[in-house]
Amino acid sequence: MSDVLEVVGLRTHFFTHAGVVKAVDGVDFTVRKGEVMGLVGESGSGKSITGFSILGLIDPPGRIVDGSIRFNGAEIASAPEPELQKLRGNRIAMIFQDPMMTLNPVLRVDTQMIEAILAHEDIPRQTAWERSRDALGLVGIPSPEERLRAYPHQLSGGMRQRVAIATAFLNRPDLIIADEPTTALDVTIQAQIIHEAQKLTRQTGTAMIWITHDLAVVAGLADTISVMYAGRIVEQGKTDDVIDRPLHPYTVGLLGSVPSANKRGQRLYQIEGMTPNMLAMPKGCAFAPRCRAAAPDCATAPEITKTDGRRLRCHHPQIAEAAT
Amino acid sequence: MTDTIAPETPTQTARVETPFRRFAAEFFESRIATVALCLLGIIIVLALLAPWITPQNPYDLAQVDVLDGRLPPGSEAFAGYTMWLGSDGSGRDLYSAILYGLRISLSVGVASGIIALMIGMAIGLLAAYAGGRTETIIMRVVDLQLSFPAALVALMLVAILGKGIDKIILALVVAQWAYYARTVRGTALVERNKEYVEAAQCLGLSRLRIVFRHILPNCLAPLIVVGTVQTAHAISLEATLSFLGVGLPQTEPSLGVLIANGFEYMLSGRYWISVFPGLALLLTVVSINLVGDQLRDVLNPRLKK
Numbered sequence: 001m002s003d004v005l006e007v008v009g010l011r012t013h014f015f016t017h018a019g020v021v022k023a024v025d026g027v028d029f030t031v032r033k034g035e036v037m038g039l040v041g042e043s044g045s046g047k048s049i050t051g052f053s054i055l056g057l058i059d060p061p062g063r064i065v066d067g068s069i070r071f072n073g074a075e076i077a078s079a080p081e082p083e084l085q086k087l088r089g090n091r092i093a094m095i096f097q098d099p100m101m102t103l104n105p106v107l108r109v110d111t112q113m114i115e116a117i118l119a120h121e122d123i124p125r126q127t128a129w130e131r132s133r134d135a136l137g138l139v140g141i142p143s144p145e146e147r148l149r150a151y152p153h154q155l156s157g158g159m160r161q162r163v164a165i166a167t168a169f170l171n172r173p174d175l176i177i178a179d180e181p182t183t184a185l186d187v188t189i190q191a192q193i194i195h196e197a198q199k200l201t202r203q204t205g206t207a208m209i210w211i212t213h214d215l216a217v218v219a220g221l222a223d224t225i226s227v228m229y230a231g232r233i234v235e236q237g238k239t240d241d242v243i244d245r246p247l248h249p250y251t252v253g254l255l256g257s258v259p260s261a262n263k264r265g266q267r268l269y270q271i272e273g274m275t276p277n278m279l280a281m282p283k284g285c286a287f288a289p290r291c292r293a294a295a296p297d298c299a300t301a302p303e304i305t306k307t308d309g310r311r312l313r314c315h316h317p318q319i320a321e322a323a324t
Numbered sequence: 325m326t327d328t329i330a331p332e333t334p335t336q337t338a339r340v341e342t343p344f345r346r347f348a349a350e351f352f353e354s355r356i357a358t359v360a361l362c363l364l365g366i367i368i369v370l371a372l373l374a375p376w377i378t379p380q381n382p383y384d385l386a387q388v389d390v391l392d393g394r395l396p397p398g399s400e401a402f403a404g405y406t407m408w409l410g411s412d413g414s415g416r417d418l419y420s421a422i423l424y425g426l427r428i429s430l431s432v433g434v435a436s437g438i439i440a441l442m443i444g445m446a447i448g449l450l451a452a453y454a455g456g457r458t459e460t461i462i463m464r465v466v467d468l469q470l471s472f473p474a475a476l477v478a479l480m481l482v483a484i485l486g487k488g489i490d491k492i493i494l495a496l497v498v499a500q501w502a503y504y505a506r507t508v509r510g511t512a513l514v515e516r517n518k519e520y521v522e523a524a525q526c527l528g529l530s531r532l533r534i535v536f537r538h539i540l541p542n543c544l545a546p547l548i549v550v551g552t553v554q555t556a557h558a559i560s561l562e563a564t565l566s567f568l569g570v571g572l573p574q575t576e577p578s579l580g581v582l583i584a585n586g587f588e589y590m591l592s593g594r595y596w597i598s599v600f601p602g603l604a605l606l607l608t609v610v611s612i613n614l615v616g617d618q619l620r621d622v623l624n625p626r627l628k629k
Contacts, residue, residue, distance in 0.1 A: 087528070088525065089529070104542070164523075
């Protein structure tokens with residue numbers, strides 16, 4: 001399978017008055033055609049900024065300071081705005097967290113979908129309308145003709161997120177970045193949306209980056225998982241490997257804090273402390289102050305190490321105690 | 325899966341709830357606003373139909389007889405019709421003159437309102453869209469303009485430009501564009517940071533398209549409110565200028581001119597020459613303002629119960 005996206009050493013920093021915030025500080029990953037990558041981390045770990053960096057939508061005072069983003073073999077980290085505009089919505093699409101906010105409240109669904117097509121293709125309105133209708137049908141919206149005439153406020157949250165997903169798939173993109181698309185939805189709708197997204201990536205061969213803080217969501221959906229902490233990838237590997245044998249203490253902690261049936265009655269594991277202040281990062285390993293396995297050598301920052309297709313940034317990999 | 329979705333279909337009801345229908349229903353909840361809107365409608369219709377429902381054309385000097393001057397309400401004119409509201413000093417039937425005056429007052433108010441809205445909207449959007457130094461300069465000019473009373477700005481301009489409808493409209497536009505610019509810029513700044521704008525960027529839409537197709541329609545609600553209130557303001561401003569004698573000429577009497585004409589007779593008991601045009605002006609401005617207030621209540625989600 002060919003690589004759709006290859007990110008190497010991406011650094012996106014924000015130059016604020018209070019200091020430089022290293023929101024993304026050396027992130028590498030590749031996404032192949034038809035593959036779903038789960039990008040997991042707490043709030044503020046830099047996962048959304050990674051997504052926006054790929055789209056070239058980092059507003060000042062933020063800037064991509066280093067690294068390369070290769071999309072279908074072409075470098076886009078330094079591409080000029082008009083070129084990026086041609087990619088956005090066309091080759092790379094985005095799905096956002098809150099479907100209540102991402103549709104323009106004063107425009108009808110058909111207006112917004114047709115606009116998304118006509119921005120990239122010179123085809124008759126009627127054809128664009130038909131394609132929008134088919135796209136809505138594809139994500140499981142009943143009577144799509146009627147829904148097209150609706151305003152966003154007439155649709156429920158789940159329905160709106162389906163519209164957003166249909167819009168993302170409209171131009172048959174090569175890559176979709178989904179930024180916590182199910183967080184604002186209730187669990188049953190969440191399951192349906194994940195199902196639709198998975199089905200569509202399989203059908204169309206679209207690669208997907210699924211950004212989330214919920215390992216449980218990604219476990220059943222993603223092919224590979226990258227765990228981010230404080231702007232860096234701390235662990236990366238095939239989903240089954242990462243879930244079954246987590247190596248980084250942070251991943252172990254995240255997995256331990258997911259409620260599951262075989263721990264009934266016990267207290268859920270909790271990672272102590274808070275994400276570090278981005279302006280005053282701990283020296284050495286950023287996770288060390290919260291880490292159970294922290295040792296004196298954690299005062300030097302661990303480098304990424306690579307073993308059997310897995311990448312890890314830790315001096316003290318956890319092996320035996322995966323199922324804490 | 326269809327089962328879970330079936331209850332979520334509001335469009336199955338016979339009448340589709342468009343934003344406009346919801347808005348209209350909320351607007352008519354207030355009785356005062358409904359009355360004001362009806363009154364405003366009647367005033368506009370009367371003004372539009374003036375040539376067909378008045379006995380005299382006050383602009384046509386052949387129809388105005390000086391011998392009819394200063395007749396009290398209900399007197400019979402020389403030409404045979406009854407002057408229900410009396411006549412002014414030059415023998416104009418006040419009922420006819422008021423309706424013709426309303427035409428001028430309303431069209432000056434609306435025309436200057438629309439032009440000022442267009443200009444202010446464009447400048448405000450430009451400020452919000454460009455940001456940085458351009459925005460600072462534009463907004464300081466707006467501040468400067470707003471620190472002068474609108475009446476003073478208009479008065480100075482008309483004094484320089486001279487009389488005439490076009491000059492009055494120009495003066496009113498200059499006096500008022502800044503209100504629109506400030507409103508649009510404020511709302512556009514809020515809208516610009518909303519997620520749908522980010523989503524539109526992610527669809528690869530051009531910046532101009534995002535500004536005009538996505539941000540602008542979301543700024544319209546406060547603009548409509550400001551536009552209504554400013555139109556009422558423009559009408560009374562025009563009347564003020566005409567009353568002071570720098571507005572419209574005697575031959576094209578607007579309400580302000582009529583009020584000024586009667587002013588000298590007030591103390592001699594001939595109240596009608598000023599009072600009836602004054603009442604017409606009052607009703608017009610108050611009804612527009614009441615409609616504007618209700619629009620603000622309906623369109624501003626923060627004021628909703």
